Amino acid sequence: MRRFKILATARALPPRVLTNAELETMIDTTDQWIVERTGIRERRIAAPEVATSDLAAEALLSACGAAGLEPDALDVLIVATSTPDTLFPSTACWVQHKLGLRGPAAFDVSAGCSGWLYGMELAASLIAGGGARTAAVVGAEVMSKVVNWEDRSTCVLFGDGAGAAILTACEEDRGLLGSAWGADGTLARVLYQPAGGTRQPASAESVAARAHTVHMEGNTVFKHAVTAMSEGAIEALKRAGVTPEDVTLLIPHQANTRIMEATRARTAIAPAKMVSIVDRYGNMSAATIPVALDEARAAGRLKDGDLVAMTAFGTGFTWAAQVLRV
Ligand code: UT7
Numbered sequence: 001m002r003r004f005k006i007l008a009t010a011r012a013l014p015p016r017v018l019t020n021a022e023l024e025t026m027i028d029t030t031d032q033w034i035v036e037r038t039g040i041r042e043r044r045i046a047a048p049e050v051a052t053s054d055l056a057a058e059a060l061l062s063a064c065g066a067a068g069l070e071p072d073a074l075d076v077l078i079v080a081t082s083t084p085d086t087l088f089p090s091t092a093c094w095v096q097h098k099l100g101l102r103g104p105a106a107f108d109v110s111a112g113c114s115g116w117l118y119g120m121e122l123a124a125s126l127i128a129g130g131g132a133r134t135a136a137v138v139g140a141e142v143m144s145k146v147v148n149w150e151d152r153s154t155c156v157l158f159g160d161g162a163g164a165a166i167l168t169a170c171e172e173d174r175g176l177l178g179s180a181w182g183a184d185g186t187l188a189r190v191l192y193q194p195a196g197g198t199r200q201p202a203s204a205e206s207v208a209a210r211a212h213t214v215h216m217e218g219n220t221v222f223k224h225a226v227t228a229m230s231e232g233a234i235e236a237l238k239r240a241g242v243t244p245e246d247v248t249l250l251i252p253h254q255a256n257t258r259i260m261e262a263t264r265a266r267t268a269i270a271p272a273k274m275v276s277i278v279d280r281y282g283n284m285s286a287a288t289i290p291v292a293l294d295e296a297r298a299a300g301r302l303k304d305g306d307l308v309a310m311t312a313f314g315t316g317f318t319w320a321a322q323v324l325r326v
Helices: 020-024 031-038 052-067 091-099 112-129 185-190 204-208 218-240 257-267 285-298
Strands: 005-012 017-019 042-044 076-080 105-109 134-142 160-168 175-183 249-252 307-314 318-325
Touching (some): 005 052, 005 285, 020 031, 042 160, 052 076, 052 134, 052 160, 076 091, 105 112, 112 134, 112 175, 112 285, 112 307, 134 285, 160 285, 185 218, 218 257, 218 307, 218 318, 249 257, 249 285, 257 307, 285 307
Parallel strands (some): 076 105, 076 134
Antiparallel strands (some): 005 160, 017 042, 307 318
């Protein structure tokens, strides 16, 4: 077991709500289609001047405030994102820039929707190995700036937001009991942003071709997501030595209620234990699990010592699942 205690969690969500009814006026879609296929009713959209680091910094500051520590008391700041402010430096360093923060090691994790769990895996290992005593793991995305608002098959799915957790070393039996993670880069092209990197640098042509937006084969992602998220969760439970009955909450990555429900059913965790926020926020990629965890804690759904199963799948493809004792 890799021991740590979650001192605090927090979330930051842009105030602007974009409803399905409003989308009906923008593209050829219906509230009924979106709700039936995805479970999403509305999502948050960042203002034009807001970048990923702004949401990440807001979530981080609130989490530090709730934990009663100054950000400079952190040893490491990990930001999981697929929508960085810039290719370099990392969004984690832009968070430091915004906060005037010097000192903590800071870097991004690029693992799509699995990013926050990848970040937790790293933080847990750093704490267990002595590389850090106190770590912040933030999942933050401004997906609205990388979707093609004329592509109805993707633009209805995503939303913006950030969630943060502050972890610190402890002697008690808390932290990650079991986990499983992996990736399959052979499927990288199924869900990606083609341009803006060194493969296809920004040019007038790439902009005209909308190559800087999300390209996704939704059906393929769907099938792989259910398999990887359920198998990951089952493996993490096995490695933790616990049963589905022992788990208090299941927090799956929030992409689509059908994926979440199929994952839950295969994992054999009771329906009432599943946390679902996708109806209000859509798919916030790396931010979905920390925001859901924070909302569950705020709602009093977790008490000391409870077990939380978390599982995610995303671009790469990547996947990760963990059993956490809070
Ligand atoms: O976090 C990982 C990131 N991504 C995901 O998790 C997404 C995973 N995939 C999905 O959630 C689903 O595949 C979608 C929700 C994206 C699509 O659902 P689907 O049941 O796989 O629908 P489909 O792609 O097979 O499309 C069915 C129909 C198509 O029309 P035709 O060809 O049957 O006439 C689409 O053109 O639905 C049409 N369609 C829409 N209709 C109304 C696609 N998007 C929309 C839309 N409104 N927004």
